[in-house]
Amino acid sequence: MTQIGAAFALMGYGLIGVFSVLIVIYLVVKLLGKIFPEEERK
């Protein structure tokens, strides 16, 4: 693999990785919200 090829691979894997982790966190936050419901501010 060339340096530029590796850089493009890093871009692909890196972005997929960051999105995947944040999507998992999103789902977990949604789940936490279901377990411990938010309260409407009075």
Place this chain on the structure above:
Amino acid sequence: MKTLLENLREVFVGVFDMNIQRVIMYAIGILLIYLAIKKDYEPMLLLPIGFGAILVNLPLSAVWEHEGTPGVLQILNNAGIITELFPVLIFIAVGAMIDFSELLKNPRMLLFGAAAQFGIFFTIVAAIALGAFLDNTFNLGLNIDLKVASAIGIIGAADGPTSIFVANRFAKDFIGPISVAAYSYMSLVPIIQPPVIRALTTRKERMIRMQYHDKKVSQKVLIAFPIVITVIAGIVAPISVPLIGLLMFGNLIRVSGVLERLSQTAQNELANLVTLLLGITIGSTMHYEKFLHPVTLMILALGLVAFIFDTAGGVLFAKFINLFTKEKINPMVGAAGISAFPMSARVIQKMATKEDPTNFILMQSISANVAGQIGSVIAGGMVLALVPWLVTLIG
């Protein structure tokens, strides 16, 4: 018998050790101090960095090393930068300062924290392409490889400690210019982001209103969040744990409700003390032999590219999401997905108010901005994990 000149050289060793490169570094140090004091550009960092740059370029550089004995700044560098202690301690302080509740009210904003890291990866590709072009055209011998390119690209994390952490792993010689670029462009967010956002959005898009539901997030969720994030990041990207783990530790102290003193200490004393030492130590890595290098100019130019493409990534992702959702997102909010907190969120609100004085999107921008804090650390972890593996594949 020593000649008169030799005696003079011994007595006035500082004068004889002077050269034009040192003078250039004093000018750079003074410029950083000027920007800190006069322009208020990240003064907590740029002022110590500027003074550190002057100190280390004084003749003999005794603050760095004298007659084989490490000087005070080299000791600080070895203890705080090489070991990665200072950036990690800063993360405890940052974690204690961040309120994640806005993000927890509106978790879909997390996606912008990912999209706005695009500039990091784009810049890594750009650094390698530009380095190869300059080497082939002007025969500069820059030899920008994936590791150095990654250390340059991480400026796009818009997050000083992450930039220092990654640069320390992959490009120790360029830690000075990378830190200066990271902190300088973070302070220039109000100048960098608006033209990019305007170029990519229509006035109608900038006037999109977003609904805000003011809800109280359960204390249990606030406490569970830092623990869960640490575990997820630790499983998916273990190498990012020193960063995300300590960030979340600081946040747990904040939200626990029983460690108010520690939380205040992390936010004030710890943050101030480590920032003070971090700045002057980073400055001390700016010896002219390392700093006055064509790569420094490349770093400064590509750092700006990283911030521009971060902003573009966030805005374009918001526009993409709008293709599929009924409740439209103001695409400017996407640009707040960079980690420069809270400056980016303020910039977005200011732009929204300029288009429509009654449009209020600050809370959504803050959500995206906080997501950027998490996204940038995760992106740093991805770079740290992927680069060593990709390097083994390069023929």
